[in-house]
Amino acid sequence: MKNYFIKISLxxxxxxxITNCATFKKNNTITALKKASFSEEIDIYxxxxxxxxxxxxxxxxxxxIWADSIYNKMSLQEKIGQLFMxxxxxxxxxxxxxxxxALIENYKxxxxxxxxxxxxxxxxxxxxxxxxxxxxxxxxxxxEWGLSMxxxxxxxxxxxxxxxxxxxxxxxxxxxxxxxxxxxxMGIHFNFAPVLDINTxxxxxxxxxxxxxxxxxxxxxKAVALMKGVQSQGVFSTGKHFPGHGDTxxxxxxxxxxxxxxxxxxxxxxxxxxxxxxxxxxxxVMVAHLNIPSLEPKENYPSxxxxxxxxxxxxxxxxxxxxxxxxxxxxxxxxNFKAPGDLELAALLAGNDILLCPEDIPIAVQKLETAxxxxxxxxxxxxxxxxxxxxxxFKAGLNKYKAIDIANLxxxxxxxxxxxxxxxxxxxxxxxxxxxxxxxxxxxxDQKIAYVxxxxxxxxxFLTTLKKYTEVTEISNTDIASLNTELKKYNTVIIGxxxxxxxxxxxxxxxxxxxxxxxxxKHNKVILDIFTKPYSLLPITNFDDIDGLxxxxxxxxxxxxxxxxxxxxxxxxxxxxxxxxxxxxxxNEGLSTKKLxxxxxxxPENEGMNPLILSKIDAIAQKAIDGKxxxxxxxLVARKGNVIFQxxxxxxxxxNTTKVLNSDLYDVASISKMISTLPNVMQLYDxxxxxxxxxxxxxxxxxxxxxxxxINFKDLLTHYAGLQAWIPFYKATLDTENKPLxxxxxxxxxxxxxxxxxxxLFIRNDYHDTIMKIIANSPLSIKREYKYSDFTFIxxxxxxxxxxxxxxxxxxxxxxxxxxxxxxxLYNPLKKFDKNGIAPTEVDxxxxxxxxxxxxxxxxxxxxGGIAGHAGIFSNAMDVAKMMQxxxxxxxxxxxxxxxxxxxxxxxxSYYSSEGxxxxxxxxxxxxxxxxxxxxxxxxxxxxxxxxxxIAWVDPETKIVYVFLSNRTYPEVSGEGNKLSKEKxxxxxxxxxxEAIIK
Numbered sequence: 001m002k003n004y005f006i007k008i009s010l011x012x013x014x015x016x017x018i019t020n021c022a023t024f025k026k027n028n029t030i031t032a033l034k035k036a037s038f039s040e041e042i043d044i045y046x047x048x049x050x051x052x053x054x055x056x057x058x059x060x061x062x063x064x065i066w067a068d069s070i071y072n073k074m075s076l077q078e079k080i081g082q083l084f085m086x087x088x089x090x091x092x093x094x095x096x097x098x099x100x101x102a103l104i105e106n107y108k109x110x111x112x113x114x115x116x117x118x119x120x121x122x123x124x125x126x127x128x129x130x131x132x133x134x135x136x137x138x139x140x141x142x143x144e145w146g147l148s149m150x151x152x153x154x155x156x157x158x159x160x161x162x163x164x165x166x167x168x169x170x171x172x173x174x175x176x177x178x179x180x181x182x183x184x185x186m187g188i189h190f191n192f193a194p195v196l197d198i199n200t201x202x203x204x205x206x207x208x209x210x211x212x213x214x215x216x217x218x219x220x221x222k223a224v225a226l227m228k229g230v231q232s233q234g235v236f237s238t239g240k241h242f243p244g245h246g247d248t249x250x251x252x253x254x255x256x257x258x259x260x261x262x263x264x265x266x267x268x269x270x271x272x273x274x275x276x277x278x279x280x281x282x283x284x285v286m287v288a289h290l291n292i293p294s295l296e297p298k299e300n301y302p303s304x305x306x307x308x309x310x311x312x313x314x315x316x317x318x319x320x321x322x323x324x325x326x327x328x329x330x331x332x333x334x335x336n337f338k339a340p341g342d343l344e345l346a347a348l349l350a351g352n353d354i355l356l357c358p359e360d361i362p363i364a365v366q367k368l369e370t371a372x373x374x375x376x377x378x379x380x381x382x383x384x385x386x387x388x389x390x391x392x393x394f395k396a397g398l399n400k401y402k403a404i405d406i407a408n409l410x411x412x413x414x415x416x417x418x419x420x421x422x423x424x425x426x427x428x429x430x431x432x433x434x435x436x437x438x439x440x441x442x443x444x445x446d447q448k449i450a451y452v453x454x455x456x457x458x459x460x461x462f463l464t465t466l467k468k469y470t471e472v473t474e475i476s477n478t479d480i481a482s483l484n485t486e487l488k489k490y491n492t493v494i495i496g497x498x499x500x501x502x503x504x505x506x507x508x509x510x511x512x513x514x515x516x517x518x519x520x521x522k523h524n525k526v527i528l529d530i531f532t533k534p535y536s537l538l539p540i541t542n543f544d545d546i547d548g549l550x551x552x553x554x555x556x557x558x559x560x561x562x563x564x565x566x567x568x569x570x571x572x573x574x575x576x577x578x579x580x581x582x583x584x585x586x587x588n589e590g591l592s593t594k595k596l597x598x599x600x601x602x603x604p605e606n607e608g609m610n611p612l613i614l615s616k617i618d619a620i621a622q623k624a625i626d627g628k629x630x631x632x633x634x635x636l637v638a639r640k641g642n643v644i645f646q647x648x649x650x651x652x653x654x655x656n657t658t659k660v661l662n663s664d665l666y667d668v669a670s671i672s673k674m675i676s677t678l679p680n681v682m683q684l685y686d687x688x689x690x691x692x693x694x695x696x697x698x699x700x701x702x703x704x705x706x707x708x709x710x711i712n713f714k715d716l717l718t719h720y721a722g723l724q725a726w727i728p729f730y731k732a733t734l735d736t737e738n739k740p741l742x743x744x745x746x747x748x749x750x751x752x753x754x755x756x757x758x759x760x761l762f763i764r765n766d767y768h769d770t771i772m773k774i775i776a777n778s779p780l781s782i783k784r785e786y787k788y789s790d791f792t793f794i795x796x797x798x799x800x801x802x803x804x805x806x807x808x809x810x811x812x813x814x815x816x817x818x819x820x821x822x823x824x825x826l827y828n829p830l831k832k833f834d835k836n837g838i839a840p841t842e843v844d845x846x847x848x849x850x851x852x853x854x855x856x857x858x859x860x861x862x863x864x865g866g867i868a869g870h871a872g873i874f875s876n877a878m879d880v881a882k883m884m885q886x887x888x889x890x891x892x893x894x895x896x897x898x899x900x901x902x903x904x905x906x907x908x909x910s911y912y913s914s915e916g917x918x919x920x921x922x923x924x925x926x927x928x929x930x931x932x933x934x935x936x937x938x939x940x941x942x943x944x945x946x947x948x949x950x951i952a953w954v955d956p957e958t959k960i961v962y963v964f965l966s967n968r969t970y971p972e973v974s975g976e977g978n979k980l981s982k983e984k985x986x987x988x989x990x991x992x993x994x995e996a997i998i999k
Contacts, residue, residue: 059391066399067390070135071383078134079386080368081108083348085140085325087357090117090125090151097125104132107365110389111138113356118152119186119413123404126187135390136398138354140190140238144210146179147186147413155182155418156501158425160195160222161533162553164212164578165429165590169225174421176229176237182413183235187404189396191230192238192286192325194223196273197246199579202535206251208504209533213578214246215587216269220276227282236396239277241288241327242314243295243303244270252289252333256302259292266294274318283392284323285314287352289333302337304329304347311351323392328357335359341367348377353385416612419558420605426552426562431575432591434549439527440593441569442492443894445470446818450490452476452483452520454513455498455532455555462496462531462560465601467663468878469568470821480516484523493524494567498555499532507532514539521545529563531555537581551577561601568821569596569894570641596895598821599885600642604996607639613996614645620988621649629979630949630968632660632839636877637993638885638961646877652839653970665829665838665874666965667857669946672873673793675825675883676812678922679898680800681717682891682907683815686899689803692906699799706776716792717921720912722781723789729771730847730859733763738846755865756828758848758855763863771863772798786917790860790870793922797869809867820882820893825875828866830854838874839967841948857948857969871947877963880952884943884961888954908942934987936994949978951986958997962990 059067071079086109088100103109112129114122130137142149148156157175166172183191198219199211212222227237241252243266248257261270274285287310289302295313296306303309304326314320326347329335338346340360345367347355358364371377393399432440442449449472453459466472472494477483487493495517499507509517517540520526527548530536534551543549550573552563565571576590604611617635624630632650636643648660668675684690690699690713697709708721715721733744746753746762753762775791797808804811809827817825829838833854840853847859854874861868886893887908890901907921918926923942928935932945933953943953949968954961968980980986 063391063394066394067387070390071387074386075108076369076372077365078108079382080365080372082110082135082386082389083353083355083368084109084344084358084361084364085111085113085138085354085356086361087328087330088112088114088125088129090114090121092117097128100125100129101132103361104129104137107361108134109137109361110135111140111354113140113142113190113192114188115142115150117150119147119154120406120409122151123186123406123409127403127406130187130401130403136393136401138190138389138393138396138398139186139188140192141183141186141188142193143179143183143188143191144193144195147182153410153414155414156556157418157422158429158554158556158559159209160212161199161209161578162429163222163226163425164218165431165551165553165575166222166425167574167576168428169221171421171424171428172222172225173229173232175425176226176231177233178229178415178418178421180230180233180235183230184233185404185409185412188235189398190236190238190284192240193230194226194237194239195241196223196239196277197241197244198269198273199246200269201247201249202538202579203249204246205249205505206253207245207248208535211246213587214580215578216272218578218587220273223273224276224280227277227280231281231283234397236283236323236392238284238286238323238325239274239282240286241290242274242285243288243290243292243309245288245290246270248290252327253331254333256289256291256300256333256336259290261292261294263294266292271318274320278318278320282320282322284325285320286325286327286356287314288327289331289337300337302334304334304352305337305343305350307350309350315351323354323388324352325354326352326356329355330357330359340364344368345371345376348381348385353388416603417605420603422556422558423562423602423606426559427565427571427574429553429575430559430563430566430573431551431553431577431589432549432566432573432593433551433577433581433585433589434543434546435591435593436547438594439492439525439548440550440567440573441596442469442527442567443569443596444819445568445821445894447491448489449473449492449494450475450487451494451496452487453496453498454509454517455496457498457500457531457555459496459498459531459555459560461557462498462529462564465561465564466494466567468601468821469564469598471823480519483516484519487520487524491525493520493526495520495526495528497528497530497532497536499536501554501556504533508536509539518545527567529567531559531563534577534579534581537584540584541582543584551575565600566593568598569594570598570600571595594895597641597889597892598894599638599882602642602644604639604644607642607644608998609637609639609644610996610998613992616992617645617647617989618649620985620992621647624966624980624983624985625650627979627983628654629983629985630966631970633949633964633966634660634662634664634666634877635989636881636961636963638881640959641885643878643881652967658836660839661837662878663824663837663876665824665833665876666950666967667839667841667871667946667948668873668875668880668950668952668965669858669871669948670790671875671880671944671946671950671952672861672871673869674922674944674952675875675880676873677793677796677800677808677869678907679816679883679886680804680808680811681796681922682899682903684800684803685906686903696795700795700802702772702776702798703795707780708776714911714921716795717907718786718911718917718919719788719792720784720786720917720919721789721792722784722787723775723791724778725788726790726860727774727778728859729774729863733767733863734847739849740847755863757862757865758844758850758852761848763865768864771860786912786915786919790858793869794860795869800869807867808869816883816886816898819896820886822875822879822882825873825879825883827872827874828855829874840970841967842969843971875965877965880963880965881961884952884954884963887942888956888959888961908940934984934991934994936991945986949980951990953990958994960993960997962993964989 146157147154341363344364529550572595573593637645652658692714696711697704711721841857842852858871861871890904891899938957941955949966
């Protein structure tokens, strides 16, 4: 705790100085006193030293006046009523609600602890209950992992045991802040958290995942951080379950657990977190119902009713003077001890301030009134607890109580930034325990990877994210022998163990699953990733056959996404195990893994983007669909190496039958140039096999002795060579009715007609030569100027295949797609994918006379069998983004350098910008009204568009990758032209992306 200053009245400062003058000689308080009048407020120093601070934290003048005035006006019943906090639910009927109101009104109850229900219902009930209270109520909630522990429709934070794996305490403090701000919005004053129990017993039936772990230092550090976050927002933390419930084998809800340790052991271990928390300003403590013979010699005497535990140990020995709660008095560990009334009296006499969840309020109140009248409870004892409660009600602001505003409550307690923190938590929690031969992260994506699911909970986020990195095949079988036979085809097997979060005690492997795991690991290279408690690994006595072992702790969508990222190196492993797993793995073990610069996934906030602004993309997408500019689309935004927005909109066609999925393929048209032909050319340039001055006649001898022979490499790629834009080659192969001539086409494939153009249409194999000759003999522009031409990349394909002696589709697959994990990027996708997963691009009534789906839209590329230098690639936004990220990282992806940074810079230069030509070598760099983008991107940005309605663009200054894919040509409304372009849909989305950057 750091020294800091607060404002207090001058009168309080004066009184304080009289009694503590020596302590504060070193600060400026005395000087301030000399200059100020008694009516002013001044800054006063609060010391770091515990004893000095404790003296200072005596109640303020106003607080004392308020508490005393309330107390002095109270009847005996009203005073006794303050000692009770009763149970309430927002998911029960009106009988329960009316009973609760009657208890508050008739017995002057001091507080309510809510259990199951919903947030709006609870808020409304809170307002109703508060209206019945003469003195405003304390409202409490068990929110150990947020409001979701009790309330539906609220945010669920990770368990304490998951947080226990995190080394960054600032993240834990942020969890506390977020949880507290949501609690405060709900009118809650006490969060009965954090759990300070040190879970040294793996078989503990009630604590388990609620504990930060089995190491006292770890528990202390995490608990202090969480408490600081909670209390910084004006909500009180309650440390529990004093003096320690971590090493018990029974549930205190059902029976009285035995803690059979010596005083010395308890002091050394169980009490350690409490001492830390007291030093840091913990407001309240909950005392457990435990049988601790070393602390309370009376046989089977619960600690909550023990004067030795509550007063002698907690208050006198440890010096705690905050509020003290009992654990729930209806729990069998307490209720079996004494009857209602007698139990509450024993708990109060033991030294507790607030009696939690009593079974019978009327009997308990009557019992305490009788005890007071009989002198068993003294006025001093009663006033001590009641005045303490009133003081904390003042600190909670209940002296100026305001009802909860119901408006916008749901959105306020479910802010979007919660997911941002959630991602950070799992990025820091997930723990790698084994990494034989550095199997993690998976570096080689050009291998066969299988996934096998164990457990009975969902796994879709994990499997979907795995597949975003490379091709991963899910294998399942009811027979282990058959399963292992199938797995022989794969190089690596990822086993995901997925169990439902709600059932902590049921998160173990079944005997069958353990047997399957053993047999799969025996015969395969295995990575086991468990989305459950670390203790589920306890039955595994030998981990020798498991090559990679990852503990992901919980089975949420975010944990699954982040764990998949870790497996493929988008993030590094940082977590440390919070508990031991037999003798195999010990607390604080956790291996680091390398981070590969592959695309990861997170929320916009984590990369400095505003999600509310990004959400405006939805409206623009809908505008395009409603305006028949395109039936559907994919939009992806990545920043700083993480995908922060990926959505699909609309349908494959306007009949609205097939929804667009993120995995669907689109014909990317001219983007093919940039993500297929161009990177292959860049590699040859990088190898000095071509340079800016290389002449076309040298690259492709066909062009020798033509008007194009002296076109150099630079002019060719900047579209400054004077080539024609395009030639409709197909027209020369049609009859007068625009039907394919038999001279050029066949309906079935044979030795002369094996180049497939579309369904039931094959072109002569030698027609490629005709196309090249037509290009070679075509005229050039008389004037030297910029003119975009498809011929450039048709020629470059010829050059690549001649130079490498390999086909373009082979080059792209081998040199890039396989190792980048671009398994959804290819020519002629029907060879691999089902037609239903490919968006159609056209209803062709002029050439192929059919719906074009799975075949390239571009006619010249179709005549090349679907494989051309300028068109033909099918892909999805995720795959395109990988190549764009490679460009953003100047040739590096997955820690592999595909070409040098120098080469990339050479290709991303506008060589003729002085002449108004804003093109790099193959990259479009045009910005603004005449270009491909909005004016909002930087001049260093680059990318390409596609005729079918696409754009892929990178801005190095903001580190943003933007991909938009559509099939706006299906069908293009007659006479309206390219409405998608005219309405600047792609540019408007890009504008929103730039506006979303948080300055």
